[in-house]
Amino acid sequence: MSRLSGFPEWLPAQRAVEQRVIDLLRETFELHGFAGLETRAVEPVEQLLRKGEIDKEVYAVRRLHADDDAADSLALHFDLTVPFARYVVENANDLEFPFRRYQIQKVWRGERPQQGRFREFTQADIDVVARDVLPFHFDVEVARVMAEALSRLPVPRLRLQVSNRKVLEGFYRGLGVAEPTAVMQAVDKLDKLPQDAVRSLLLQAGLDERQADACLALSAISTSDSSFAEQVTALGVEHELLAEGLAELVRVIDGCAGIEGVDVVVDLRIARGLDYYTGTVFETRMAGYEHLGSVCSGGRYDELARDNRNTYPGVGISLGVSRILSPLFADGLVADRSVPSVVLVAVHDEAERAASDALATALRSRGIATEVAPAAQRLGKQIRHAERRGIPYVLFPGDAVQVKDLRTGDQVDVDPTTWTPAPDDLRAGIVRPTPAPPEETTP
Amino acid sequence: MSRLSGFPEWLPAQRAVEQRVIDLLRETFELHGFAGLETRAVEPVEQLLRKGEIDKEVYAVRRLHADDDAADSLALHFDLTVPFARYVVENANDLEFPFRRYQIQKVWRGERPQQGRFREFTQADIDVVARDVLPFHFDVEVARVMAEALSRLPVPRLRLQVSNRKVLEGFYRGLGVAEPTAVMQAVDKLDKLPQDAVRSLLLQAGLDERQADACLALSAISTSDSSFAEQVTALGVEHELLAEGLAELVRVIDGCAGIEGVDVVVDLRIARGLDYYTGTVFETRMAGYEHLGSVCSGGRYDELARDNRNTYPGVGISLGVSRILSPLFADGLVADRSVPSVVLVAVHDEAERAASDALATALRSRGIATEVAPAAQRLGKQIRHAERRGIPYVLFPGDAVQVKDLRTGDQVDVDPTTWTPAPDDLRAGIVRPTPAPPEETTP
Structure with missing residues (x-):
């Protein structure tokens, strides 16, 4: 009998740690009034593929002796956001908005397994979703709730990095860049590529040297308080969207002040490649495990879901529980007993x-x-x-x-x-x- | 957008009840030293089909754009026992035996959906497994732990019915019946068929009238204490296996004495159709919801798993969390708030x-x-x-x-x-x- 690559299973003393982590997350989320929710493991395939790009990662599910009716073509969900968006629309009449929920469940992706990447793994998501209008203070709340949760986990120190797409886009527009999305995608690679390579990408995208240098100067700004705003202003770029984004970002970093045991910083290198984020964005690094990339990410989306009558804007953040714990288990993180017995x-x-x-x-x-x-x-x-x-x-x-x-x-x-x-x-x-x-x- | 038949999802105030039920189960299991465990959602198809009979219920899982290599032919698990048996053998060197574990997870079956039958549902299992020899007192322990857990649930009164295959088989052998399994399968139908019909089945199976009436008399015995043993003895049948089974069953019912809030009874109608049970067997009915059949079942299996060197006997019991809660939700069971906020x-x-x-x-x-x-x-x-x-x-x-x-x-x-x-x-x-x-x- 051989183990299945990409489908990790823990020994009892490891599972005890995972359970503790889940308990701490849940306790924090519930203290803030987030309701626990679970969605079914499967979605219609076409529902999952609407966002494109990820079709080859999806696990299709089919009764072994199914009749050949493609009608019930199902697949395992690959995140908790798509099912939640579907759930919100389906149950909109029975939910009270703004609706806070947390959801801690397994998700599945048919990716090639490698360290920190699994085919089955546990995520912990929080989101606030509203009907039509979601006030900005929920961005602050989501950041603060997840920061508090992260601060309590028995893992190496976590660094929650906050940025804002309006700051980046407004800055690029203020610089006279025609295609801010291309710049954002290039800047997003600063984690993987040296600065020179990113600068080349920016020049290839049509920026002149002054613009490219300004973009890199912006991306180098990182502070643990609201002083980033002065540094941005000192770069001499002005744009209405930039000003709006700076004000938002100041509110988030000020709102996260005073939480011990976690670093919350503004980091203008963070752009999040995904299209649907429209303002605040989050990433998170774990000290000593930076090679894992971001272990807790999210942001504001002005349209999480839509039905015939309404749009549902949201802001949320998703923690990769397995992604954090698996390398720590490999390095020896464990409970000091394999049973609950005292x-x-x-x-x-x-x-x-x-x-x-x-x-x-x-x-x-x-x-x-x-x-x-x-x-x-x-x-x-x-x-x-x-x-x-x-x-x-x-x-x-x-x-x-x-x-x-x-x-x-x-x-x-x-x-x-x-x-x-x-x-x-x-x-x-x-x-x-x-x-x-x-x-x-x-x- | 339409709901998927057989894949229930709860509203927040219902999920709060389910979470409470899971918390109560977990708390009870952990108080008794059972370690929490999770296994991956998928198993190799051939692993799942070894027990036969259920192949058409299995959900196969496959990457949407998989290469045509049948090697990684996977399916969603349909219970928590088969994965646990596999886990025990795979991790035998890292587990301490006897090993107590609880496991609360989703399982999937491709059945036709109907009330109380789902394609995705949550089960809560406890098992104790040993290497080579598992003392009988673990049968008593598993009964008592589950009875205590059931007694705490916010649901209609539950009735845990205990029987023992040795009592039934020994009694049938003592009567001179050649094929006790056929009798057990007929008696097992007393839930669905009138007594006369079962009697006909027994006669068809080759029993004479005296034997058939004795089997039915045995199946009618049900007591909430050890007085069942005298009633069995009064039927005048003797067999070594019968005596052994009666002694075991007396220990279980005596061991469950004094638990309030749940009925624990010996009920000799309970046989459990499944081959692998070898002694103690359990079923459970919920008051007012008897049409659901047994909502919590299990028993002793002398061989849960086997590897090249050892056999792993076990005793366990599995509670259908969704099966209990779904009809109660339909009837109005709900938390009095939809959020955790006080x-x-x-x-x-x-x-x-x-x-x-x-x-x-x-x-x-x-x-x-x-x-x-x-x-x-x-x-x-x-x-x-x-x-x-x-x-x-x-x-x-x-x-x-x-x-x-x-x-x-x-x-x-x-x-x-x-x-x-x-x-x-x-x-x-x-x-x-x-x-x-x-x-x-x-x-």
Whole structure:
């Protein structure tokens, strides 16, 4: 039996970390009033292919012995945005707008597997969608909510980079560039190409040297506060759209002030290649894992969906849960136990198993995850059974109940009706990998 | 745009109930030391078809523009047992046995959609698997853990019915029946056929009248304690396997004593048609929804999986989450709010939004899910915005901060740094449907 390339599966102590990450995301999203949602795994093929370009990545789904009716031609969704847009239109009459939702689900892409790229992976999306008009403060909210969520994750430091297509397009137009989209696509390559190569691309796109240099100067601006605006202004370009974009971007970066544990920065190199973003855009890098590219991206789209009567503008951001965790698992990120159990209750004799079960039931009634030894082996074996799973405590039944802390070796008499482990022991700890060596820049 | 038959999607207030159900299941399973696990959605087709019979139900998965190499012929899993068996063998060296796991995931079947039958649905499985030998007390544990989980669900009362294939087979052998499997398959139809019809089936299978009547007498035995054993003994049949099965079944029903909120009964009509069960078997009915058939089934299999060196016996039980919830949603089961928010903070003026945001941040820091009004409309509109979502409280910023409880209409001054909603308000309540009318028996 061989593993399927691109379809990762985690061991229990890895899955425990993934579950913790999902719990932290969900808790943050719900604190901000985002409703949890799931959509079906499949969409009609033609629905998925409307955006073009990605048709070869789609997994078609078909009953093995289907009649040859192409009518029910289905495919697995490749992101959570397309299904959400469809869901919003289908259920518009039953939803209250503006509608905040989070969605944490598997998605599938038929890509060639490589590090950090999977055929099946988990994404965590938040979006706010409105009917016809979505006030700008939701851009600030989405940035802040995801920044707060990222700040809580047990992973290397994350850097949420914010930009705004209006700033870029307005600046290019103010410079007299006729085709701002071509510039944006060239600038978007600064991650992969050296600056000189991008400059050549800009010249090929018809810019003169002054324009190309100005575009590169703009893309070099990055600040962790609103001081970027002065730097842009100092470049001497003026345009109404630029001014509007700068004001928006100032609101986002000011709105994200004061969140510890994550870096939120304005970075005018970020353009996001995708057409449908119209203002704010987001990307995210993980320290030491910059080769993964952006692990959490999104932005404002003035038309997430449309029906006969309305348009539905939205702003959202999508975190690649598997994309972050897979390389960290490879480097040793893991929970310090492979089971939820805090306590193993020993069994002295199979005839006395009921006494051990009763002790376990009492602990569970106080919220302490507990398992009972599988067999009345000698106690050394039972202790090793707990150790191999990372269970911190073994409880020995008897007239004088005792608890052994396997980390210190201390064994003491306890009252089983009141004894409680240290609060930090109630759930697994997370063992972080040692930091990766400094990143080599891939040219 | 039309919905896809058999692929249900829930509205936010329904999804909130499903999420609560999943949380309760997970909490119970983890309290008992079951590790959470997920397996990939796809398996090689030949892996899925090994068990035969179900080939036409399988959804094949294929890249839309795949090369014509049949090598990567994949299909969506139709249950969580087959993938788990494969996972155990693949990861046997990294797992600690006996291994307890729970798994809550979507599965897919290409069946014709009908009420309670879906093409995509969520299952929640628990299993304990060992290498070579799995002590019987795990049968008791799995029954008890699932019974405790079922007892906590916000659904009509559930009845966990336990039986044992050794009791049935031993009884039939003790009666002198040559083909106990044929009898088991006939008895298994008592749910769908009248007793007379089953009796005819038994006679057709070669039983004489005395044997047929004894089999039907056995199948009529159902008790909520171990008194079933005397009733079986009173039928006057003796066989070693029968005695072994009775002793096992007594341990299971005794082990489930004292769990409130669920009925656990021995029911000797339960046989489970599937070949691979070898001892304990489980089925579950939901009060008022008996037409759904069993909503939570499982049992002991002496060989869940096998590799070159070992066999892996297991015992497990699988709850049909979608199967339970879908008809309840149709009858009105729903959360009393469509968002997680407990509080809506009003906005008097867009220029003062920051003050509302700061109040919301303070509430969230104390674990109170909070959203801020989307626009500084007049307060009546903002209150209705909260009401439509089921949010119980509106907080008004100002020199004297006030809170309005929308259910009572009370509005009082509060200190926003200490005010906390009633504990029961911190998360959504669940509105249960009015009981269904008495069930009509489908012949």
